[in-house]
Amino acid sequence: GAGVSQSPSNKVTEKGKDVELRCDPISGHTALYWYRQSLGQGLEFLIYFQGNSAPDKSGLPSDRFSAERTGGSVSTLTIQRTQQEDSAVYLCASSARGNQPQHFGDGTRLSIL
């Protein structure tokens, strides 16, 4: 597809379960970002991948959060032992390079019961 693709679009799970969220960036984009958008809050930066460089994990809120990017393309954000405060929309963005504007997917709406 032409844009950033995220799956699933919605996820409902029980507290304590692990979840995996997937992001397919725009083809050829070397930079990939994850953000979290909570109700009434702005987008909160989580993690940034640029090419083969070590990711910038400075925004991850706890060690329950991790992300990987395989083959410089698809990325997976994993949340272990989910808590109710993890409920939010998780947005992925990509850019042609780190110094180019970011383009967003439609997000995964995560609800923790």
Place this chain on the structure above:
Amino acid sequence: QKEVEQDPGPLSVPEGAIVSLNCTYSNSAFQYFMWYRQYSRKGPELLMYTYSSGNKEDGRFTAQVDKSSKYISLFIRDSQPSDSATYLCAMSGGTGFQKLVFGTGTRLLVSP
């Protein structure tokens, strides 16, 4: 205090009005300034971006940056009902567009 402040609205205007959306910020290191539009249950869509101070125009949209006042604006001329959305300002430091810092967004409602 947040690095980027934005009035959440809602801002209600009649069709055809000129809309002014604004953000203030505290970090003088910000050099790149962006405006995104977000429709309900969709991801943010990049509208415009500027580097440093000045104005930029694209169709009905004009972005202004005043770094001396740490204040940025987005003007929408001849507003349309289809402009009804949440508008997010975002900014980043001198290394480029990484690690954007967002405002909370202003909800705009344009009535026919």
